[in-house]
Amino acid sequence: MAIVAAHPATRPARLGLPLQRHPAAVRLALALSVAVLALLATLVASASTEQAVRVLSDALIADDTGAGHFPIEAATRPVSLPDDWMRSRPQLRDPAWYRLRFDAIGARERGGPLGVYIERACANVEVQLNGQRLHAAGRMSDPISMGCERPLLVLLPTALLEERANTLDLRLAGYALEQVASRQRAGGLAAPLIGPYADLHAIHEGAWWLKVTLPQVASATLLLMGLVVLLLGWWVRRESQLIYFGALSIGWALVTARLWWHGSELSNYHAELLLVSCVPIVAFTAVQFLLHYARRRSRPIEVALLSQCAMVPASLLLAGPSRVNMIATSWYMLLVLQVLGAMAFHLWITWHERRREFWAMLALLSVGASMVAIELAAQQRVLDPVWRALPNFAMPLAFLCMGLWLVHQYGRALHEAEHLRASLETRVRDATTVMERSFAQMAELRVEQVTQQERKRIAADLHDDLGAKLLTIVHTSESERISTLAREALEEMRLSVRGLTGKPVKLIDALGDWRAEVVGRLSQTGVEGEWQAPTEDVPQTLSARAYVQTTRILREAVNNIIKHSGASRCSIRCTIDAGDFQLKIQDNGKGIPLELDGRLDRGHGMSSMKHRAKQLQGQCLVESGPGYGTVIRLTIPLEKHTHSG
């Protein structure tokens, strides 16, 4: 069958991958191959060794005269079966009659009926026994029903049988080799087998399974798989080899349907024309598949292959009905060469780019080449035509493996893509989170910067304008009181500015500042000062506001001591207790005089000290009495969340 010869070499290359990675698929393929070989062996064996079954290989042949029976009056000549018309009657296209004689001694006694089994009667046959028509089906004139691949089993009724010299007449209608593309469909008759019907039935069933059922199943499977792969490729254009493989698979299924398809309304010429025209399309998909799978695409090759698809039918039309075989065979050879070339190229690329897959590919290519060899040998009758069943079976299997492999790869790629997408999504989400966070931080920072800048500007303005004027008052005023007031105002302004530019202050730093100020001032004025405060392990911080207010309270208290108390000693004790900051200022001065209403003198700023403490959610207690000095106790809550050190 030349159609097969055009392609078998392409299949094994694709088998390479599944062989390498799918031991299960390989085992299945091997098991099936062994089973088929065993079946073939049985067929061959049963045909030759069955005791009761006889082979009728001697016949008389005569041309049909249209009389409806063997033309006794016409010229007959002996012929040995199996007979090929191209050998026995090369130029003739009419039906031929074959007459075979056989004895059926003891047939009646033996019990079971006899039958005649004809392995191949191409294209259609009518069977007569002793002049009685036993079998006639399908058309006997163009388009003749195609029964070349359909083994025939006919029951020989015991009533019609003689003991000796039964006459079996076969009227065979068919086409000359020139009219058909494949030798497969050229007229011819296999040697009929005569024997017990039950034995022949078993042979017939096996042959039917191999020659009809198997190709049908293969065609249906390939068609289905081709559609699936085609659809997959359609949605993933990047994997263009899927489309071509799908098309190849479908094309193969359609072309090989000729094996079991026996009836059509088309004349033989048109049916052959249609079939042969399909082959270059299949070759086109095969070559494209090989190129695309190797990730090499060529526009010129594509165009050439497509124009070839038009040239094939054109050449057949030009040549006419009587040169179909010659033209088709030439084209098939060319197409086989093209596909072989594509395979070699594919292998070459694989060798250079995917070395891992190469040896399996090479091995399968060899298998493919042997398939071609078997097919060609069977075509040229070097091998028994029964071997042709092997490529008929192996090709669809190879297709199936390749298809499974492609789908597997597709699925894996899909899985990987899914995985990649998931990880990408996670990364994008992470990146987004980071970006959002840093954006928020930046915005915060920016706000802080702007605020800080603005505060600095205000502070600078205050220093430059208010500060300069107060300073002038300090140093030019005649009155010491006014100078002092202005100086205090300047200090207040500075403190306000510090509160304004407000970073939190570490409590340990604040204690240092306060100590330096208090001890410095007391020593300048000759008051003996004693400062007690923790100097280590003070992780707390003060808000700028708390720092400023406490500084003011402390400054006020020290002012009072220096100016009013007349004290000679003063002690300041700072403690941190249970989240509170406590400050105790004690002097040995004359105390603060009571006002008329019984409260402490406001001139000493007691109320403003208390007010400031209250603003900080703290309290300021003053104990004083004439003669025993003054004790000021200040308590300020420390912020819990500022324990950062």
Added chain:
Amino acid sequence: MKTILLLEDLPEIRAWMKDLVLRVFPDGQISESARVHDALELVSAIKFDLALIDLGLPDGSGVAVVEKLRDTQSDCQSVVVTIHDDDDHLFPALQAGAFGYILKEQARELIAEQLQRMAQGEPPLSPSIARRVIAYFAEQTKPQANALPHVSLTERESEVLLRVAKGFTLPEIGVQLGLSRHTIADYVKQIYRKLNVSSRAEAALEAQRLGLFRR
């Protein structure tokens, strides 16, 4: 006789300052200036022993004059006289080479005393400035890629700084460490000098990094 530069933009204050300086240094030769530009010209022309420099001036910061004096007249004592008491303003001036600072609004006697002390080599040092210096040198001694000629504080200097940061006065620290007032003053002077040297080295390195020295 002392030559003295007085850079102050407010006329009343300048007059008052001049009066005060003359009281401390009766034979002082005072050159007055109200602008940075003028002061820089004076520095090019005259050799000064003492410079009293305001920071916020109409045409810029007095730090420029401090730097120029440091570069051209290393013997001159630059003293920053300012209304700003915060270390954000004072620290850059000290880094630039100022020997000390005086807050303007203080009483005349106090300022006179501080001037005198500085003239004797006893610069003032507040807790917040001390903390800045500590932080600055801590940053400098971090293992870094720059091959800076290393300036680091001695143990004693660090000790003095830590105690100042905690609020102890210099005389107190002298007592605590069993050192004389002069020795403590020397430490403080040394700290100021190192701060200046290190800052200059850092600035040079920074300039190099920015390619300013590439010709």
